[in-house]
Amino acid sequence: MNWWRTDETHDPARTSWVASAQGHADFPIQNLPYGLFSREGEEEPRLGVAIGEAVLDLRACCEAGLLEAAGADACRAADANRLLALPVERRRALRRRISTLLSDPGWRGTVEGLLRDRAGCTVHVPARIGDYTDFYVGIHHATNVGRQFRPDTPLLPNYKYVPIAYHGRASSIRASGVPVRRPSGQRKPPDADEPVFGPTQRLDYELELGVWIGEGNALGTAIPITGAADHVAGFCLLNDWSARDFQAWEYQPLGPFLAKNFHSTISPWIVTAEALAPFRIAQAPRPQGDPSPLPYLWSEEDQAHGALSLVLEASLSTARMRREGVAPFRLSRGQAAAMYWTVNQMVTHHASNGCNLNPGDLLGTGTISAPGREGCGSLLELSEGGKRPLSLPTGETRAFVEDGDEISFRATAMAEGFVSIGFGECRAMVLAASS
Amino acid sequence: MNWWRTDETHDPARTSWVASAQGHADFPIQNLPYGLFSREGEEEPRLGVAIGEAVLDLRACCEAGLLEAAGADACRAADANRLLALPVERRRALRRRISTLLSDPGWRGTVEGLLRDRAGCTVHVPARIGDYTDFYVGIHHATNVGRQFRPDTPLLPNYKYVPIAYHGRASSIRASGVPVRRPSGQRKPPDADEPVFGPTQRLDYELELGVWIGEGNALGTAIPITGAADHVAGFCLLNDWSARDFQAWEYQPLGPFLAKNFHSTISPWIVTAEALAPFRIAQAPRPQGDPSPLPYLWSEEDQAHGALSLVLEASLSTARMRREGVAPFRLSRGQAAAMYWTVNQMVTHHASNGCNLNPGDLLGTGTISAPGREGCGSLLELSEGGKRPLSLPTGETRAFVEDGDEISFRATAMAEGFVSIGFGECRAMVLAASS
Secondary structure, eight states: OOTTOOOGGGOTTOOOSSGGGTTOSSOOTTTOOEEEEEETTOSSOEEEEEETTEEEEHHHHHHTTOSTTTTHHHHHSSSSHHHHHSOHHHHHHHHHHHHHHHHOGGGHHHHGGGEEEGGGEEEEOOSOOSOEEEEOOOHHHHHHHHHHHOTTOSSOTTTTTSOOEEEOOSTTEEETTOOEEOOEEEEOOTTOSSOEEEEOSOEEOOEEEEEEEOSOOOTTOOOOGGGGGGGEEEEEEEEOOEEHHHHHHHOTTTOOSTTTSSOEEEOSSBEETTTTGGGEEOOOOOOTTOOOOOGGGOOHHHHHHOEEOEEEEEEEEOHHHHHTTOOOEEEEEEETTOOSSOHHHHHHHHHTTOOOOOTTOEEEOOOOOOSSGGGOOSHHHHTTTTTSOEEOTTSOEESSOOTTOEEEEEEEEOOTTSOOEEOOOEEEEEEOOOO | OOTTOOOGGGOTTOOOSSGGGTTOSSOOTTTOOEEEEEETTOSSOEEEEEETTEEEEHHHHHHTTOSTTTTHHHHHSSSSHHHHHSOHHHHHHHHHHHHHHHHOGGGHHHHGGGEEEGGGEEEEOOSOOSOEEEEOOOHHHHHHHHHHHOTTOSSOTTTTTSOOEEEOOSTTEEETTOOEEOOEEEEOOTTOSSOEEEEOSOEEOOEEEEEEEOSOOOTTOOOOGGGGGGGEEEEEEEEOOEEHHHHHHHOTTTOOSTTTSSOEEEOSSBEETTTTGGGEEOOOOOOTTOOOOOGGGOOHHHHHHOEEOEEEEEEEEOHHHHHTTOOOEEEEEEETTOOSSOHHHHHHHHHTTOOOOOTTOEEEOOOOOOSSGGGOOSHHHHTTTTTSOEEOTTSOEESSOOTTOEEEEEEEEOOTTSOOEEOOOEEEEEEOOOO
């Protein structure tokens, strides 16, 4: 079965005996994302599956003998790395099994006691992230930002040939909900002769998709584009917090470093590639005049099914908005399909030189901005480099993120004839810099 | 005791009862580097200490009850991460204990059976490297290379303020001896309209020091320059293999990616910060007119003791040279002190925005080129971008590294009144690209 084909687990008529799963915006029976959770007083976190407002405890399922032939060893672990490493067919078998346990009323008596209340759980970064790589496939973002850093050449000559990427920091990735400390660093005010050191004045978010790598490749071997999807285990939302003033000063010639490695926030549920099969769409044709991808990055299958029908939203809630009971302000809304390169192309390019990917590695897409102002995936773009601050319903304005602000992302996959699924929250509040 | 002070373990009069340690170029009793080794048929590697031509098996020492109060738990592990994480005082106590065991003839009867023949051991990457960061502190290298990429502005305006760095790839770091597969990738020939994909034509080595991080810092907290040395557990040699043609095409605007993440080679013995204490020297004064480091990067202690008296050498052996019995050709020889920033400044800068470092993280210095042609730490510099190939004793020439070539680095720490110590080999041969 190919990676874009659906099966009985996607059947819109399938329902769960878990009442809260019915019509759940994020976690109906058709989603079944994996996560790592703990309840108060538990030392070691355990793997679970989100279903409605509950979590199915996978270790407890193993202990009850419910997951035998379907990856039980991986489900017992204290992180998702072995689960991510499962070969595609075993991943699919596990999904079918869990879907049966949670939909077939005959299992309710056995399984109900293995559900935990999600509200009482802390959900963690699900895997040991070996390496984290951030791409730059949002061409509207690259153009919008490039224009501010390099007015004459917003898109560099390599952009339409190379899926541009850089290595990021794995150690500072945190799950949704963990507050972000405003970083200090060097910035050079435009009218100053020398840089100064202090808290960033231009803190920004970046709206991205994260990609969880499944099976790895050996060092020195490539991943052909036709096999790339087998290495993609799942997806999350990713906020690549950025200090724009540090970035402008430090990024030449080796790229971003302290401007981006102080904290990244992810939505902690791994929405599997299998769950997203119904939402596969064709990659948008390149504009007239653009070069074709080089042969190692091109396959008919990938062009036909390599994009996702996924709506991304970012919103902002200031301390004052929360105090006054004002609803979060929507910053942007756009289609994830606004990517110049597909996820499969990212994977194939990454391994094209023999670089070895490992289960639990995380790839970011880079900021995904859809065309137009409504689609902008960062404040740098929305405020045009700080020159046009946003007006909020409270009368406050924002050019960049201020202390006490909370940024939240959501994603919803939608397709005619299928039940929509969501990613859960990717949310973090900014704390004042350390004194 | 401060990090640059010596103790009885550095006493030049101290000798080991291990005969091969006497006058050993790398591993006399004054060195005692940690490594992870296995012998044929052993499944799990174990920690050891190199002494002369032998390895002291640390797990066996634990089992024999020889290391109780001095980090025994960490010494039993199957990687060096917990050993690196030990607080400085415990690291020192462990070093003193091992030095006693290997020097005091009274211990010979007990310890001799716990030595292994180093020639019969495979030595591995010693720790799980969580994150790998590569700096750019070799100012002569930055100038030499900058001139080729940007003739008008070899050193960018930030260089003398910011210890420039980027994140590298942890998964593809391998120990000395593991062959390097020539990578394929995109390059754009100067006269072509479009890039082509294929094996690199400009494969290069980069001569660097690696820094093993010891105790970490919590996310959101900085490491003051006066405390940075406590976070540096040890050193190694690092070859940051580079594909110069890929680099030139891909590096704008986010820095090097596939040009450098296909393979990095390290010398596998962790030469501890303690072992290097006698070789601490003052950081060379900055040239007249250069700015002072910003206050967060400056301490009197670091300026007085932050550099190392260490000679670095690179050599090349081609397939023909080996066939004809010709000795390896020395490519360069220079002082590691030719660094614009100290290791402590690298550590403090890295954590200055609250980025969390973890035990087992690896920092590279970036290529260390000493002044002048003899000091150049890469072929890009030695051959002036390929324009002036080197002549080898066999009559062969080299502008860049060819298949079958072996690149080898060595380092020797030297100081008046102390026994010199070495790092062991950092060596790898290049294999033809995969077809």
